[in-house]
Amino acid sequence: MGEDQQKILNRPASLRQTSALAGASLRPTMNTETFGKTLLELYRLAHMAPMQHFQRLALDAVSARFDFDAAWWGMASQPSTGELEINASLPYHLPDFYPSLWDDIKEEDTIADAVMAAPGSTVNFGRKALLASPGLASLMTRFGITSCLCTVTLLPELKLMAFLSVYRMEGKPAFTEHERRTMQLLMPHLTSALSSNWLLHLERVRAKRSAGRACLGVVDHRGMLYVADQSLTAGLRLEWPQWSGPLLPEPLIRHLQAGTAYQGKRLSVRLHEAGELLLLDLRPVPASGRLSPRESDIAHRFSEGASYKEIARDLGIAPATARHHLREIYRKLEVSDKAALAHKIMATDAGELDVEGVSLFEELPGAAMNFGQLPVG
Numbered sequence: 001m002g003e004d005q006q007k008i009l010n011r012p013a014s015l016r017q018t019s020a021l022a023g024a025s026l027r028p029t030m031n032t033e034t035f036g037k038t039l040l041e042l043y044r045l046a047h048m049a050p051m052q053h054f055q056r057l058a059l060d061a062v063s064a065r066f067d068f069d070a071a072w073w074g075m076a077s078q079p080s081t082g083e084l085e086i087n088a089s090l091p092y093h094l095p096d097f098y099p100s101l102w103d104d105i106k107e108e109d110t111i112a113d114a115v116m117a118a119p120g121s122t123v124n125f126g127r128k129a130l131l132a133s134p135g136l137a138s139l140m141t142r143f144g145i146t147s148c149l150c151t152v153t154l155l156p157e158l159k160l161m162a163f164l165s166v167y168r169m170e171g172k173p174a175f176t177e178h179e180r181r182t183m184q185l186l187m188p189h190l191t192s193a194l195s196s197n198w199l200l201h202l203e204r205v206r207a208k209r210s211a212g213r214a215c216l217g218v219v220d221h222r223g224m225l226y227v228a229d230q231s232l233t234a235g236l237r238l239e240w241p242q243w244s245g246p247l248l249p250e251p252l253i254r255h256l257q258a259g260t261a262y263q264g265k266r267l268s269v270r271l272h273e274a275g276e277l278l279l280l281d282l283r284p285v286p287a288s289g290r291l292s293p294r295e296s297d298i299a300h301r302f303s304e305g306a307s308y309k310e311i312a313r314d315l316g317i318a319p320a321t322a323r324h325h326l327r328e329i330y331r332k333l334e335v336s337d338k339a340a341l342a343h344k345i346m347a348t349d350a351g352e353l354d355v356e357g358v359s360l361f362e363e364l365p366g367a368a369m370n371f372g373q374l375p376v377g
Helices: 003-010 032-048 054-063 098-108 110-117 134-142 177-209 230-239 250-258 293-303 308-315 319-333 338-350
Strands: 070-077 085-092 123-125 145-155 160-169 215-219 225-228 267-274 277-284
Touching (some): 054 070, 054 085, 054 177, 070 098, 098 134, 110 145, 123 177, 160 177, 215 230, 293 319, 293 338, 308 319
Antiparallel strands (some): 123 145, 215 225, 215 277
């Protein structure tokens, strides 16, 4: 990891000035100047921060200029059942089990009901609203939360929604209307920076490993697809023509849960841990991958000009057996003549995929961009 990236990971301790202590003083309300500096910091982090750290670092940057004590930021979906589901999220200054506590009371969550009715708008909840239902009141009281700003941004192309709740604790005043409007303006930038961070991570993986033929994406441990390069959807439909997302096809989900690679007729898929998410590495199975070792040998010999009689003699098999293998080769590779077979074999040899090997993925924080050197303090 480079010096600039290490500075970013070490920076939150000095930036984080929030306090959940009763009577803690508020920082000045975010103004035009500090709003612009916050955006600059967010997009700098999108380019520089490792994918698995970006959300925490981004909230550190926001909290340095916008006073809140804790937050919950993630992705959600609403399947055909109509029940809201949290797919992946970061509880910020809250315990890791916070999402499971919310799941127990989500049918009583009046916050979720209000923001789902007004996507794109930040909703302000004071103490009275947070105590409106027994389940929500128990959750808020457990953590001393007395004020909340919540926003949902719809992502229709992914059939998902991004959400962010920021909280103030006991002893702090409620959020103001000005702060509500500020968060409403900030949320689209947070969502965009998160998506950009994931996409840039994918491109660095591609560049680092020369994965020119790979289709890359980001998924969670349930198989929910969050972001992908342009070729991934088309690649998945090679193997599963009816697939429409956002969940991965069921066979892939089974391999994800088992922690194993997938090898299909047309695709090879591997999943690589990246914090709470995974990188999806999808590659087309080369033509020779559809053939048995004997068929592959015969296909290469035939495409190089040998006749089936010569192949039979060299391999010590009957000519009829050689012809049978060739028919199977033509069928599997979907070719009808020797020239097409030679073309497909040559294309395969130029980009062979080692489906038995392990991809050499690693954490790639990326390189600093020029604008990342601008002062944003």
